[in-house]
Amino acid sequence: MTASVFAGGQRREGSTGVTGEVINPADGSVVDSMVLAGADDVDAAVAAARQAFPEWASAPPVARSTALNDLARRLESRAEEYALAETRQTGKPIRLSTEFDVPGSIDNVAFFAGAARNLEGKASAEWDGAHTSLIRREPIGVVGSIAPWNYPLQMAMWKILPAISAGNTIVLKPAEITPVTSLMLAEDCVAAGIPAGVVNVVVGAGPVAGEALISHPDVSMVSFTGSTGVGKRVMELATPGVKRVHLELGGKAPFVVFDDADLEAAVHGAVAGALINGGQDCTAATRAYVQRPLYEAFVAGVADLFQTVRLGAPEDPATDLGPLISRRQAERVGGFVERARAAGAKVVTGGEAPGGELAAGAYYRPTLVTGAAQDSEIVQDEIFGPVLVVLPFDSDDEGLALANDTVYGLAASAWTTDIFRGLRAQREIQAGCVWVNDHIPIVSEMPHGGFKQSGFGKDMSMYSFEEYTNVKHVSLDITGEARKPWHRTIFTA
Numbered sequence: 001m002t003a004s005v006f007a008g009g010q011r012r013e014g015s016t017g018v019t020g021e022v023i024n025p026a027d028g029s030v031v032d033s034m035v036l037a038g039a040d041d042v043d044a045a046v047a048a049a050r051q052a053f054p055e056w057a058s059a060p061p062v063a064r065s066t067a068l069n070d071l072a073r074r075l076e077s078r079a080e081e082y083a084l085a086e087t088r089q090t091g092k093p094i095r096l097s098t099e100f101d102v103p104g105s106i107d108n109v110a111f112f113a114g115a116a117r118n119l120e121g122k123a124s125a126e127w128d129g130a131h132t133s134l135i136r137r138e139p140i141g142v143v144g145s146i147a148p149w150n151y152p153l154q155m156a157m158w159k160i161l162p163a164i165s166a167g168n169t170i171v172l173k174p175a176e177i178t179p180v181t182s183l184m185l186a187e188d189c190v191a192a193g194i195p196a197g198v199v200n201v202v203v204g205a206g207p208v209a210g211e212a213l214i215s216h217p218d219v220s221m222v223s224f225t226g227s228t229g230v231g232k233r234v235m236e237l238a239t240p241g242v243k244r245v246h247l248e249l250g251g252k253a254p255f256v257v258f259d260d261a262d263l264e265a266a267v268h269g270a271v272a273g274a275l276i277n278g279g280q281d282c283t284a285a286t287r288a289y290v291q292r293p294l295y296e297a298f299v300a301g302v303a304d305l306f307q308t309v310r311l312g313a314p315e316d317p318a319t320d321l322g323p324l325i326s327r328r329q330a331e332r333v334g335g336f337v338e339r340a341r342a343a344g345a346k347v348v349t350g351g352e353a354p355g356g357e358l359a360a361g362a363y364y365r366p367t368l369v370t371g372a373a374q375d376s377e378i379v380q381d382e383i384f385g386p387v388l389v390v391l392p393f394d395s396d397d398e399g400l401a402l403a404n405d406t407v408y409g410l411a412a413s414a415w416t417t418d419i420f421r422g423l424r425a426q427r428e429i430q431a432g433c434v435w436v437n438d439h440i441p442i443v444s445e446m447p448h449g450g451f452k453q454s455g456f457g458k459d460m461s462m463y464s465f466e467e468y469t470n471v472k473h474v475s476l477d478i479t480g481e482a483r484k485p486w487h488r489t490i491f492t493a
């Protein structure tokens, strides 16, 4: 049993009396359990964050940067521990935790250690000749952040780092089914010299602890990563307090293959892009549109490669694909596939859970679907599983129109060897990130965020400071005149 609250540098038990379990989806074993946090615990965490704010907000940037650099070193020395904890609570393959989640997170910390020292306003000038203008970027206050279960450590980083490096303090509510690495991280923040109260964590149910956090009067900004449905609720709850809102929501990334594409690159890119993290990735390739001349070969190539993917125990370095987050999620994914099949789509490969040794886990085979209608739910809705739907198109106009034909706009890719087609695709596809001839890679220096119902605001990069700071215009009179020319609007003489 672990304490579910980290507030003011102290771990304590939650107050709801409701026990939450962290389950390893590979075998159903209990990884950890805790009494979940509720509104009282949120109050305590917000109070700690509020108390820590003035000192942290006025700390010189170098002090924040030094602590973040220390945190990066600390995480490096515990990298294996973090990777294992992440794998146990999510079921993701250890290769992914070790080579992607943990190093990506450490790189984020290193980036924001530098960024903290580069946060500046626009250069000053005398726009009207009578005043010098300055721009200050000031922290907003206590940030309430809510994160999902698919990349628990990285999502905690994306929330915490821009907030605190800009001088805010934060209360993070991780997904209650994957809280382990967020709690480890909060403790490491204090060990690294980030003052107690700057980073606080409450582990509780969304409708209980989550809603209490968003609605709390001392929370000045809400940053949410999760599904579009819950994002709408978050926005609603933030409205009475006119709080700043940052939403990173669902995705349904298109993967557009033009007829001059490098077929081998596109097939490999589609398989890796669709199956990363079991497809439980908001930017995963989910809808491949392939121009007619390459369509058959693309489907055959993906089907062949899907068969070579090794399902297995997450802690085995040879495993390519682990279980999904829960049996419920595996059943949900299976439901999409069955309904598509019933509506006349073809399940080319997969479309089932494996039996045998893996039957006790939340596994689902890599699944390739063709022949679905563009307006069907398997094409339009977020599945969050290892399912790729492939549809053909004829003209470039049609391919790009299909790519834009969902409510989402988080990420997309275009595959072509023709520079002009690539340039057109990156311009016309409505998404926060468009890859050309690749799909998935991200870097700390570049922003991540959605268009349309995938949300607004940016994670990572210097752009994230747009969310986590207030811009203040300071105007200084440089004339020293008691009577200014503009006073004539009031005084005639």
Ligand code: NAD
Pocket (backbone or CB within 6 Å): 146, 147, 148, 149, 150, 151, 173, 174, 175, 176, 204, 205, 206, 207, 210, 211, 214, 225, 226, 227, 228, 230, 231, 233, 234, 247, 248, 249, 250, 251, 281, 282, 382, 384, 410, 448, 449, 450, 454, 455
């Ligand atoms: P979810 O929306 O169910 O939950 C996300 C978080 O919100 C959890 O911590 C949950 O406890 C909390 N929550 C649930 N109900 C709430 C409520 N009423 N009030 C406040 N908080 C509440 O999403 P999930 O299933 O955990 O994660 C998967 C979703 O996250 C997918 O839609 C995926 O696309 C999205 N996602 C988006 C990004 C991005 O950067 N855009 C990144 C990762 C995941």
